[in-house]
Each structure stands twice: as structure tokens, then as C-alpha cells.
Amino acid sequence: MSITIKLFSALREALGESEFQLDLSDISEASAPVDVAAIKKRLSQRGAEWKEALNQPNLVHALNHKVVFIDAVVSEGDELAFFPPMTGG
Amino acid sequence: MSITIKLFSALREALGESEFQLDLSDISEASAPVDVAAIKKRLSQRGAEWKEALNQPNLVHALNHKVVFIDAVVSEGDELAFFPPMTGG
Amino acid sequence: MSVSLQSEAIDVAAEYAQLVGDSPGAAVATFTGYVRDHSDAHAVTELELEHYPEMARNVLEELGQSAAERFGLSSWRIVHRFGRLAVSETIVWVGAVADHRGEAISACELMMDTLKTDAPFWKREQGPTGEQWVASRDSDTERRARWQSRETQ
Amino acid sequence: MSVSLQSEAIDVAAEYAQLVGDSPGAAVATFTGYVRDHSDAHAVTELELEHYPEMARNVLEELGQSAAERFGLSSWRIVHRFGRLAVSETIVWVGAVADHRGEAISACELMMDTLKTDAPFWKREQGPTGEQWVASRDSDTERRARWQSRETQ
Numbered sequence: 216m217s218i219t220i221k222l223f224s225a226l227r228e229a230l231g232e233s234e235f236q237l238d239l240s241d242i243s244e245a246s247a248p249v250d251v252a253a254i255k256k257r258l259s260q261r262g263a264e265w266k267e268a269l270n271q272p273n274l275v276h277a278l279n280h281k282v283v284f285i286d287a288v289v290s291e292g293d294e295l296a297f298f299p300p301m302t303g304g
Numbered sequence: 305m306s307i308t309i310k311l312f313s314a315l316r317e318a319l320g321e322s323e324f325q326l327d328l329s330d331i332s333e334a335s336a337p338v339d340v341a342a343i344k345k346r347l348s349q350r351g352a353e354w355k356e357a358l359n360q361p362n363l364v365h366a367l368n369h370k371v372v373f374i375d376a377v378v379s380e381g382d383e384l385a386f387f388p389p390m391t392g393g
Numbered sequence: 394m395s396v397s398l399q400s401e402a403i404d405v406a407a408e409y410a411q412l413v414g415d416s417p418g419a420a421v422a423t424f425t426g427y428v429r430d431h432s433d434a435h436a437v438t439e440l441e442l443e444h445y446p447e448m449a450r451n452v453l454e455e456l457g458q459s460a461a462e463r464f465g466l467s468s469w470r471i472v473h474r475f476g477r478l479a480v481s482e483t484i485v486w487v488g489a490v491a492d493h494r495g496e497a498i499s500a501c502e503l504m505m506d507t508l509k510t511d512a513p514f515w516k517r518e519q520g521p522t523g524e525q526w527v528a529s530r531d532s533d534t535e536r537r538a539r540w541q542s543r544e545t546q
Numbered sequence: 547m548s549v550s551l552q553s554e555a556i557d558v559a560a561e562y563a564q565l566v567g568d569s570p571g572a573a574v575a576t577f578t579g580y581v582r583d584h585s586d587a588h589a590v591t592e593l594e595l596e597h598y599p600e601m602a603r604n605v606l607e608e609l610g611q612s613a614a615e616r617f618g619l620s621s622w623r624i625v626h627r628f629g630r631l632a633v634s635e636t637i638v639w640v641g642a643v644a645d646h647r648g649e650a651i652s653a654c655e656l657m658m659d660t661l662k663t664d665a666p667f668w669k670r671e672q673g674p675t676g677e678q679w680v681a682s683r684d685s686d687t688e689r690r691a692r693w694q695s696r697e698t699q
Binding site for chain 4: 405406409410413416417418419420421422423424425426427428429481492494495497498501502505536
Binding site for chain 1: 579595596597598600601602604605626637638658661662663664665666667668669670679680681682
């Protein structure tokens with residue numbers, strides 16, 4: 216199973232990536248459905264900066280262009296974005 | 305003592321006058337100050353239409369371009385207007 | 394920071410440009426009122442706006458200044474028409490410039506709510522069934538009263 | 547009834563004319579946001595607006611439709627810029643057409659309040675002392691929350 220990860224704003228800048236594919240074949244074979252929390256955990260294994268950036272208190276996650284809670288279930292081909300609170304307007 | 309009376313909207317239409325001078329020499333010689341109530345009373349003596357028009361519940365009175373209560377004191381040369389509630393905007 | 398009473402149609406784009414000028418604040422809110430083709434249940438084909446010129450100017454200037462003080466406006470403008478107006482024509486335009494959106498929007502709302510009940514204009518509607526003076530609305534009086542009790546947001 | 551995401555400056559007069567069209571409702575409210583030359587205590591010389599294009603379009607369309615339903619709008623429009631913006635340039639424009647002024651003004655306020663907290667844009671300010679991402683404001687979150695509890699007026 217593969218999904219698209221997108222990062223924006225200070226998060227994109229801190230982690231030096233804006234978009235990439237993430238392969239989740241190993242965890243998706245387990246019996247529990249893969250949720251946003253599982254993906255955060257997986258990405259946090261990439262290093263200390265990732266762990267810190269993805270565990271900041273106000274982090275927002277959007278699945279297929281909608282803000283979701285941490286228990287939202289992720290499926291093959293989904294687009295999952297992480298970013299700080301919005302500051303437009 | 306003379307003041308200017310102005311009438312607007314349905315009041316102007318019902319009474320057939322928009323502006324006139326009112327001489328108040330007789331009542332201004334009495335000891336009490338002349339207020340809007342005294343002028344309403346004086347104008348009401350002009351006939352039944354005047355009495356009715358000037359005693360409608362929502363009548364507004366403006367003295368020198370400011371809405372006032374019925375006990376506002378009127379002086380020589382003042383402009384006193386009577387009209388229904390405003391409906392602009 | 395000014396009032397216009399005019400019989401001509403309101404040039405909304407020109408009013409906006411003049412309000413904002415060369416150095417806009419961060420937040421600009423505007424409101425435009427147009428002549429409706431109906432009023433409650435009956436059709437309207439034309440509107441006549443009677444006004445009390447000297448008093449109208451005073452009231453509108455005071456209410457603009459009052460909104461400016463209450464909401465810290467850097468600029469404001471009120472334009473109100475009088476005379477004969479066709480359906481879909483502009484009646485009134487207000488604009489407010491402030492540092493933040495809440496102030497600019499609330500100032501427009503305050504100016505409109507106050508203007509409706511305090512400025513000496515009277516509408517006379519013309520329709521297929523004749524002419525009639527528009528009655529004042531309780532809802533306008535209620536909206537006006539909110540500003541006396543409500544805290545500035 | 548539409549959204550525009552654009553890097554070009556917003557032509558406020560053209561947006562207004564298009565919003566109102568040939569047959570305006572009775573009440574038109576607009577709001578325009580501009581780049582300020584300061585932010586809290588420090589000077590700002592330029593702003594960069596990052597955005598998430600697909601999501602931004604979805605969010606703005608949904609919030610326009612939601613405001614239209616809540617306030618019975620006959621027309622609405624939201625324009626938001628992205629990219630590099632100089633001081634005093636337009637950032638955002640919203641417009642709403644309704645039968646009554648309360649609805650038009652409240653719809654603009656709702657669209658702006660929701661947009662601030664829900665639409666994926668991020669401001670990065672540039673000033674004499676360097677660059678920094680703008681932090682979200684508690685006051686924006688509070689304004690946003692009002693719309694969940696408040697009755698339609």
C-alpha cells in the first residue's frame with residue numbers, strides 16, 4: 216500500500232520535503248486498519264527532526280483535502296498532508 | 305417670538321404644508337418656557353387633521369436638526385420639524 | 394471621513410477607490426443597498442426618497458464619526474441618495490477602513506443600522522396598485538438597539 | 547458563486563461588478579484584506595503566501611456554499627491570493643448578495659472568520675530583521691467558534 220504525503224509551511228521547511236510517496240505494505244498487512252496515528256509513528260522513525268515536527272501540539276492533518284482526527288483510516292492512493300495552523304486571509 | 309416649523313413625509317402630505325413661520329409671542333410671554341408640547345398643542349388648534357396628525361403615537365420631533373423629547377425648550381429663531389419614523393437606507 | 398447626499402446614482406467603484414486611497418488600512422468593509430422590486434407582498438416599480446437635507450447631513454456625519462471612534466477607523470464614507478429611484482438602482486453605500494476585519498465589518502453594520510432608524514429619509518413606493526409610504530420596521534429598531542447594549546467585539 | 551485562487555492583484559471594482567451582475571439583490575456586502583506594513587511589534591516589507599491549492603479550493607467552495615445556505619445568499623464570491631505580496635497589496639476579497647443587509651454583512655463576516663482558520667494558507671513575513679512564519683491567533687480561533695454557538699441574527 217502506498218500513499219502520498221504532503222508537508223506545508225514551517226513543517227515543509229524544517230523537514231526539507233514537500234511531497235513524497237510512502238510505502239505502507241508492511242503495516243497494512245497487520246489486522247488493524249492503518250490510521251493517521253500509525254503514519255505519524257512511521258514517519259517519526261525517520262529521525263529526531265521528524266519526531267519533533269510531527270508531534271508539535273497544534274499539528275493539523277488533512278486526508279484527501281479535509282482536516283481529520285488522528286484516528287482517520289488511510290487507504291491506498293490517499294493524500295495525507297501535515298501542516299501548522301492556517302494563517303491566511 | 306417666531307420659529308420655523310417643518311413637516312415631512314406623510315405628515316407634510318396630510319397637512320398640505322412643508323414649511324412655515326409660527327408666531328408664539330402670546331404664549332412666550334407667559335412665565336413657563338415654551339416647549340415642544342406647547343407648540344404641538346398650539347398647532348393642534350388648527351383643526352381636526354392637525355390634531356390627529358400631531359398626536360399619532362410614533363411622531364418624531366427634531367429641534368434644530370436633532371431629535372428631541374417633548375419637553376425640549378424652544379427659542380426664537382429655532383427650527384422645529386415633525387415627521388413619522390425614518391425609513392431610509 | 395465624509396458624507397454625500399446626492400440624487401445621482403452611486404459610483405461604487407469610484408467610492409471604493411476614494412475611500413481606500415493610496416495607503417489602505419488592512420481591512421476594508423463596504424455595504425451597498427439597492428432598490429428591491431418588491432416590498433413584503435407587493436410589487437414595487439419605483440421609489441421616491443424624501444429627505445430633510447440639513448438634518449440628514451448632520452446625522453450621517455455624527456454617526457460616521459461615532460463609528461470611527463468606536464471602531465478606530467482610519468477612514469469612512471457614507472453616501473445616501475434622494476429623489477426618484479428605479480428598481481435595481483443604488484440607494485445607499487457605506488465603507489469603513491480599519492486595522493482589523495472585525496472593526497471594519499462591525500462599523501459598516503453599525504452605520505447601516507443607525508442610519509436606518511436615525512437619518513431623516515422617508516421612502517415612498519410606487520407599484521401597480523398605487524403609491525404608499527413605507528412603514529418603519531420593528532426589526533430595524535431592534536437591530537439599532539443592539540448597539541446600545543452590546544460590547545464592542 | 548465561485549472561488550478564485552490567484553497570484554495577480556485583486557481587481558476589486560471588477561469583482562464587485564461581476565458579483566452584482568445585472569440584477570442585484572437588495573443588499574451587497576464586501577470585505578477586502580490588504581497586506582499591513584506591520585505585524586504586532588515589527589515592520590513588514592513583504593509577505594509570502596504559501597497554500598495547498600486543491601484543498602484551499604475545496605475549503606473555500608464549501609465555506610461559500612455554507613454561508614449561502616445559512617444566510618440565503620443569491621450570490622457570493624471569494625478571491626484569495628498566493629505567492630509574493632508587497633505591502634498595501636490585496637490579499638483577500640469576499641462578497642455576498644442577499645435580500646437584507648444583516649444577511650449580507652454576516653455572510654461576509656462568517657466567510658472571513660472561517661477562511662482565516664480553515665483555509666490552508668500560511669503567511670511568511672519579511673522585514674528588516676529577517677523572515678518568519680506568522681503564528682495563528684487565538685482571537686481568530688475565538689471568532690471562528692462564535693459561529694458554532696451563535697443563532698443566525
